[in-house]
Amino acid sequence: xxxxxxxxxxxxxxxxxxxxxxxxxxxxxxxxxxxxxxxxxxxxxxxxxxxxxxxxxxxxxxxxxxxxxxxxxxxxxxxxxxxxxxxxxxxxxxxxxxxxxxxxxxxxxxxxxxxxxxxxxxxxxxxxxxxxxxxxxxxxxxxxxxxxxxxxxxxxxxxxxxxxxxxxxxxxxxxxxxxxxxxxxxxxxxxxxxxxxxxxxxxxxxxxxxxxxxxxxxxxxxxxxxxxxxxxxxxxxxxxxxxxxxxxxxxxxxxxxxxxxxxxxxxxxxxxxxxxxxxxxxxxxxxxxxxxxxxxxxxxxxxxxxxxxxxxxxxxxxxxxxxx
Amino acid sequence: xxxxxxxxxxxxxxxxxxxxxxxxxxxxxxxxxxxxxxxxxxxxxxxxxxxxxxxxxxxxxxxxxxxxxxxxxxxxxxxxxxxxxxxxxxxxxxxxxxxxxxxxxxxxxxxxxxxxxxxxxxxxxxxxxxxxxxxxxxxxxxxxxxxxxxxxxxxxxxxxxxxxxxxxxxxxxxxxxxxxxxxxxxxxxxxxxxxxxxxxxxxxxxxxxxxxxxxxxxxxxxxxxxxxxxxxxxxxxxxxxxxxxxxxxxxxxxxxx
Ligand SMILES: Cc1cc2nc3c(=O)[nH]c(=O)nc-3n(C[C@H](O)[C@H](O)[C@H](O)COP(=O)(O)OP(=O)(O)OC[C@H]3O[C@@H](n4cnc5c(N)ncnc54)[C@H](O)[C@@H]3O)c2cc1C
Ligand SMILES: Nc1ncnc2c1ncn2[C@@H]1O[C@H](COP(=O)(O)O)[C@@H](O)[C@H]1O
Numbered sequence: 001x002x003x004x005x006x007x008x009x010x011x012x013x014x015x016x017x018x019x020x021x022x023x024x025x026x027x028x029x030x031x032x033x034x035x036x037x038x039x040x041x042x043x044x045x046x047x048x049x050x051x052x053x054x055x056x057x058x059x060x061x062x063x064x065x066x067x068x069x070x071x072x073x074x075x076x077x078x079x080x081x082x083x084x085x086x087x088x089x090x091x092x093x094x095x096x097x098x099x100x101x102x103x104x105x106x107x108x109x110x111x112x113x114x115x116x117x118x119x120x121x122x123x124x125x126x127x128x129x130x131x132x133x134x135x136x137x138x139x140x141x142x143x144x145x146x147x148x149x150x151x152x153x154x155x156x157x158x159x160x161x162x163x164x165x166x167x168x169x170x171x172x173x174x175x176x177x178x179x180x181x182x183x184x185x186x187x188x189x190x191x192x193x194x195x196x197x198x199x200x201x202x203x204x205x206x207x208x209x210x211x212x213x214x215x216x217x218x219x220x221x222x223x224x225x226x227x228x229x230x231x232x233x234x235x236x237x238x239x240x241x242x243x244x245x246x247x248x249x250x251x252x253x254x255x256x257x258x259x260x261x262x263x264x265x266x267x268x269x270x271x272x273x274x275x276x277x278x279x280x281x282x283x284x285x286x287x288x289x290x291x292x293x294x295x296x297x298x299x300x301x302x303x304x305x306x307x308x309x310x311x312x313x314x315x316x317x318x319x320x321x322x323x324x
Numbered sequence: 325x326x327x328x329x330x331x332x333x334x335x336x337x338x339x340x341x342x343x344x345x346x347x348x349x350x351x352x353x354x355x356x357x358x359x360x361x362x363x364x365x366x367x368x369x370x371x372x373x374x375x376x377x378x379x380x381x382x383x384x385x386x387x388x389x390x391x392x393x394x395x396x397x398x399x400x401x402x403x404x405x406x407x408x409x410x411x412x413x414x415x416x417x418x419x420x421x422x423x424x425x426x427x428x429x430x431x432x433x434x435x436x437x438x439x440x441x442x443x444x445x446x447x448x449x450x451x452x453x454x455x456x457x458x459x460x461x462x463x464x465x466x467x468x469x470x471x472x473x474x475x476x477x478x479x480x481x482x483x484x485x486x487x488x489x490x491x492x493x494x495x496x497x498x499x500x501x502x503x504x505x506x507x508x509x510x511x512x513x514x515x516x517x518x519x520x521x522x523x524x525x526x527x528x529x530x531x532x533x534x535x536x537x538x539x540x541x542x543x544x545x546x547x548x549x550x551x552x553x554x555x556x557x558x559x560x561x562x563x564x565x566x567x568x569x570x571x572x573x574x575x576x577x578x579x580x581x
Contacts, residue, residue, distance in 0.1 A: 012488065071493055074466070098487050101445070102469045105457025105504070108419070114542030115419065117450050135548075137337040137448040140350070143547040144451065147540075185466035185498040194490030206580055230580060242365075242507050248490055255470070255486045255506070263580055265571070270337065272448075284578065286571060287557065293340060295551065302574065303557035304567050314568035322572050322581050 002090040002127075003149065005031040006061075008080070008103070009042045009054060010095050016050055019095035019157050024056040024165030026122060026155065027093050031058070033124030036090060041083070043068045043076055048173060055167030065178035070188040073102035075180035081110045082179045084150050091129060091151040093122075098255055104154045114146035117154040118273070129153075137272040138295025157254075157277045197249025199233045205262045206232025209252060209279070212239040213268015213289065213308055220245050222312040223267060229319045235259070237269050253278035267308035271296025288312075325379035325476060328435070329367040330425065330443035331398065332455065333357040333388040337448055341550070348545045349415070359394050362444025368508035369474055370442050371402045377477065380404040382435060386412050386421055392529060393520070400515045400523040407432055411533045417541040419453030424538045426462020432532050436463075437500045440476065445469040445504030452543040460502035468497055469504030 007027040010017045024040065031038035040057040042050060045066045054060055061083065067075035080103075084092065094104045096118070108115035120141075121132040131144045131153060201207060208227040210220055220234065227234045235250045235257075252259055254274040264282035269275060271287070271294055279285065280299045287300035288308040297303040304311065335341060335350060336358040342351040370381045382405040383398035385391050395406035409428055416424065430436050441463070443456040460467035472492065473484035481497045486506055497503070560570050575581035 071487065072468075072495070098470050098485075101454075102457065102467065102504075105454035105469060106461060106467060108453060109423075109458045109461035115453050116543045117452065117454075130546075133451060135449060135451060136335055136341055136350075138551070139337050139341045140343070141549050141551045142348075142451065142545045144543055145546055147542045147544065185501070186468050187496045189494045189496055191487075192484065192492040192494060194492075206575075230575065238507075243511050251490065255488065256490055258489075262578060263575060284574060286574065291338065291340075293550065297557045297559075298551055298555045300557040302560055302570075304560045306564065306567060310564040311567055311571075314564040315571055317565075318568040318572040319575075319581060322576065 002034050002036055003088045004037045004039050004090060005034065006089040006092040007038065007040045007057065008092060008094050008100065009040045009050070010097065010100055011044065011047070011050070012099055016053060017097065017099065018162045019097055021162040021165035022158065022160050023093045023095055023155060024054065025160035028056050028165065030091070030122060030124055030129065034090060034127065041080065043079060043178070045069045051170045051173050053166060053168055055169035055171060056165045057171050059171050060173045061176045062173050063176050063178040065180050067178070067180040067184070071099060072184065072186050072188055073106050074184055074186060075178070076103050077106045077110055078179050078181060080107055083176055084111055089150045091153055093153050093155050096154045096156050104152070108152050111150070113150050113152055114148050115152045115154065116144050116146055119153050119155045119159070121159060122153055122155070134273055137270060138298065139293060156273055158280070194249060197247055201233055201235045201250055201252065202257050202259050204233045204259070206230040207235050207259060207261045207263070208232060208265045208267070209235045209237065209269060210240055210267050211237040211269030214240065215309065217243070217245040219309060222316060225316050226312065226319055229323060232261070237275050266296055266300065267312060269296055270294050271299060325373060325377050325440070326438045327370040327373060327379065327381050328438045328441045329363070329370040329381060329383050329398070329403070330441065330455065330459065331363045331367065331383055331385040331394055332360050332421065332447065333391060333394070334360045334447050334449050343548050343550065348548050357388065357390055360444045360447040362446055362505055364512045365508040366442040366444050366505040367398055367401070367403070368510065368512040369505050371513070372509055373474065373476065374402065382407060382438070384429065385409070386416070386425065388414070395529050396523045396527070397515060397520050399527045400519040401513055406529045407435065408529050408531050409534050410531050411535070412538065416538050417452045418447065418450045418455055419458055420538040420541055422453060422455045422458035423462050424534060424536065426459050427536050428532065428534050429463070439499045440481065441465070441500070441502040442505050443502070445471065445506050451545065452541050454504065456502050456504035463502065466497055466501045467504070468495055468501070470506045471503045472507045473509055474503060
């Protein structure tokens, strides 16, 4: 009899984050497929009330400690490791977000358990888990099996629709012991809110996004011209922000904004999962990339294998002509 | 302040990748390796800290094709030492490589304890673990990842780590510590080839034999496939003008132009 399926209930500033429900939807399928229970692990402080929307699970393991109000991994990792050693779950689903990344890094080593990263899907086949993972920035798809239990699965955002895993009707909450370090060596001091940019890219109908393929800062102006003519804004992928070609307030993706405009033009963006999680909900996505294998073509509605430094100037003309 | 920057080679994902004959790994003939981008940022952050506070930077890597060029480049950029771990089988998983480093680094003369060990917080081939976090566990040091700013003085580091939506968290980290770097405070510095050549003539890479077996990976790839290119997209062709016109039509259809 395999152990249960566990889901780490991730929180962000006092609320459960969306990925928690996505993981519950996936976890429900896995638990049913394996014929075991689905349990959500909730670590918080005076946070029992959060259990109310975790109804997709059969039970909740709740540990309470002030340490869990800090966005640090050590207390969570230590608590999960001792719980997992005691109860031997079959697997634990962890969301691949900036909030859980450190935990996903430390816990497998601490437990000596296998970790399967970048899961875009997980299925039960012949009573075993098979993970489908995205490797090399989206350029390869790998089927992965783990050699021991518990298996820790790092699951990409969007694995299932969140509303599938969002159910009220609080399941039974079992109090479990928190085990936290006496003297934490990583201490949270404060949050730094993002500086408000000149425009809020989450509120735009039209976004022209540039990636490393735009080659230099001057070329960003081409995108700026098109965006301005269309009444939209320019945004970018991480490397463009790291180079200082656009401010941080224009970053789309895991560490930046999640956007859902009516129109998203991706110029010279490869389509790494950290970028696409922030834009794949856009109404129409058009991708320009010189690489026919670029993963961005897997999320775009229209694609062209072309040099964005040729297309963008032509588009400046087209837009100007159409506007007359 | 003494800092270690850990560098690893990864496939350049801008190049064409093919599946090898075994159906579960990359075809090595097609592979072009580059330094993991996040590791370049880790090295840069180490050099920035040295520029500010003095001390030393040591670049560390497990032997791999092209690694000498990478280590000489690190020396040319300002690293004081370069250490290459040799006699390691090729193609180790991230987790196996990181735990091997955790075993070997303490045996390298005059290397540890360092005040900070910096490595990239992620790589595109991290199937079974994260280098920096596994290394921290193996070295029994505190860990913080997704770091985009570091300052340190005395025995604690003040570190910024990224959360969703552009929010950052400020942390105090006891040193020695391992940090997983997401981005250095300034873009990685450029170094002319001539300086790299000069480093090759005047400096040396210290070679240290691993002398230990890596642990077996607990996660096995059973099959690898290339996702269908453009799985979903309708592909458009034509001259730049024609393509721009098609984009214009799509915008017009939606009342956006
Ligand atoms: C914890 C974490 C958080 C992250 N958060 C984010 C995030 O919020 N947002 C984000 O974007 N990334 C994020 N990343 C980084 C992400 O993993 C990728 O590295 C990044 O998205 C790649 O950006 P890119 O596509 O612009 O560059 P690359 O991957 O280098 O791609 C450039 C593309 O341009 C194409 N190209 C080159 N020249 C041309 C040309 N002339 N015309 C057309 N195409 C051309 C190439 O074929 C290539 O596909 C994060 C990473 C980590 C580890
Ligand atoms: N699963 C998790 N992994 C890592 N950090 C978390 C997790 N859940 C919550 N947090 C952090 O803990 C903090 C708790 O915040 P709060 O409940 O507002 O005091 C959140 O801001 C998150 O940053």
